[in-house]
Every structure is written in structure tokens, then in C-alpha cells.
Amino acid sequence: MTVKIYGPTATRAMRALWIVRELGIPYEHVPIEMKDLKGAEYLKVNPNGKIPAMVDGEFKLFESMAINLYLAAKYGKNGLFPVSLEDQALCYQWSFWGMTEVEKPLLTILIDQFMTPPDKRKPEAVTEAQNALPKPFAVLDGALKNREYLLGDSFTVADLNLASICSWAKPIKFDFGPFPNVAAWLQRCLDRPAYKAARK
Ligand SMILES: N[C@@H](CCC(=O)N[C@@H](CS)C(=O)NCC(=O)O)C(=O)O
Structure with missing residues (x-):
């Protein structure tokens, strides 16, 4: 049975497309367009009308x-x-932490810079988001001191999930100067052949 991943590459579906490449499993990519997310057919896959979603045999799952x-x-x-x-608990910890502490501020800045017309931009929201990021990145920098990956020497789903969120810091040119361990770890993760292949 082939795992199906729904969602265009340039969305959070990228996270799932990255992991299937790392795992080397057969998969089908269904690059459903944003305009079709609220259609009856897709709502049977994910009743939220959001991407990504995954189907593995009879089993359906949403949330990246x-x-x-x-x-x-x-x-x-x-x-x-x-x-x-x-x-395993540490993989959950870093995944939930990324979603709750880092994703929203990064996304606020990304959307403002790249998807919002100049007259609709909200500099105050961007400043608030920028001010929110140093605290979690300092925590992450400490966690990565003297280690290559979050759990130690080897790359795990914890790194993949968190790096997929932190990758949004690249296009917004977030200054990782004060967080050199985060910068090195993020580059290490994004240099992986599976990440590069999934982006194509
Ligand atoms: N927490 C969800 C967020 C899903 C989400 O908001 N995805 C966006 C695309 S990256 C989406 O489907 N947007 C369309 C919409 O909200 O209508 C996850 O990580 O899977």
C-alpha cells in the first residue's frame, strides 16, 4: 500500500514529503490546490480543509x-x-514545542514579507513576532550545545519536524548570529539529500 501525501510542496506538506524521502518508502504525492481544499472530495480526507493530510491504507491523518x-x-x-x-518523548517535545513556540512568529513574518501587499502589512505584528523569537531560539541554542542533533549524534524525526518549521527563518533572513548552534544545526538538517529532493 502506498502512503498518500496531500498538499503542494511549498506548504506544510513539505514536512511530510521530506520524511517519506528520508524513510525511503513508496508514496504518492497529491498536490491538491488551495482552491480545492474546501471541496467535498477533500473534506473526506481532512475535514478541516487544510493541508497536509496523509492516507495510509484505510487510515487518515491530519496535522503535519x-x-x-x-x-x-x-x-x-x-x-x-x-x-x-x-x-520518543523528546521527539514529541520538540515537535510540539516548535508548533507552539516558534511556528507562529516565523509565519507572521513570512506572510507579511512575501504574501501581503505593502499597504496591508502590519509592522507592529512583525515587531511582536521578531521580539518573540530570541527566547525560544536561546533555549534551542542551549539544547544543541556540543551536539549535532537534538537527541545527540543522529538525526531523528525531532530534528526533521523542528527544522521544517525553522526553515522559514531562511527566507525572512532571521539573524542567527546570537544562536550559532541553531544556525549550524539548521544548515546540517537542510543540507540533507532527502530535504533537497523533496523541495524539487
Ligand atoms: N497545524 C496544521 C496547520 C495546517 C495549515 O494551516 N495548513 C495551511 C497550508 S500550509 C492550509 O491548509 N491553509 C489553508 C486554509 O487554512 O484554508 C498542520 O501543521 O498541519
Whole structure:
């Protein structure tokens, strides 16, 4: 059975497209367009009318982080999903943390810079978002001190999920000067062949 991933590459679907490449499993990419998300057909896949969504046989799942944690747990034979309960919990921790602490401010800036006409931009919201980022990035920088990846020496779904969120810092040219460990880790993750292949 082939896993189906719904959503264009230039969206959060990229996260799922990255992990299927890392896992080396067969998959079908359904690049449903934004205009079709609220159509009856797609609402049967994801009743939220959002992307990404994943279908694995009869099983349907939405929420990008849940999709990736599921795929890693089910198909991860190469250490992408760690063995110990504690390490698995750390994968949940960094995935949820990325969604709650980092994603919104980065997205606010990204949308303002690239998807909002100049007369509709909200500099105050951007300033608030910029002010929100140093605190979590300082935490992340500390967590990455003297280690290549979040859990230690090897790349896991924790890195993939969090790096997929932090990748939005690149187009907005976020200044990682004060966070050199984050900058090096992010580049390490985004240099992976599976990431590059998924972006094509
Ligand atoms: N928390 C969700 C967010 C899903 C989401 O908002 N996706 C965007 C595209 S990146 C979307 O579907 N937007 C269309 C809409 O909200 O109508 C996840 O991570 O999967």
C-alpha cells in the first residue's frame, strides 16, 4: 500500500514529503490546490480543509507533526524514530514545542514579507513576532550545545519536524548570529539529500 501525501510542496506538506524521502518508502504525492481544499472530495480526507493530510491504507491523518511522528514510528528503520520511550518523548517535545513556540512568529513574518501587499502589512505584528523569537531560539541554542542533533549524534524525526518549521527563518533572513548552534544545526538538517529532493 502506498502512503498518500496531500498538499503542494511549498506548504506544510513539505514536512511530510521530506520524511517519506528520508524513510525511503513508496508514496504518492497529491498536490491538491488551495482552491480545492474546501471541496467535498477533500473534506473526506481532512475535514478541516487544510493541508497536509496523509492516507495510509484505510487510515487518515491530519496535522503535519502527527503525520511525521506516525510515519517515523511505523516505517522508521534507520533510527529516525528512536527506540527508548524517553527519546520518543523528546521527539514529541520538540515537535510540539516548535508548533507552539516558534511556528507562529516565523509565519507572521513570512506572510507579511512575501504574501501581503505593502499597504496591508502590519509592522507592529512583525515587531511582536521578531521580539518573540530570541527566547525560544536561546533555549534551542542551549539544547544543541556540543551536539549535532537534538537527541545527540543522529538525526531523528525531532530534528526533521523542528527544522521544517525553522526553515522559514531562511527566507525572512532571521539573524542567527546570537544562536550559532541553531544556525549550524539548521544548515546540517537542510543540507540533507532527502530535504533537497523533496523541495524539487
Ligand atoms: N497545524 C496544521 C496547520 C495546517 C495549515 O494551516 N495548513 C495551511 C497550508 S500550509 C492550509 O491548509 N491553509 C489553508 C486554509 O487554512 O484554508 C498542520 O501543521 O498541519
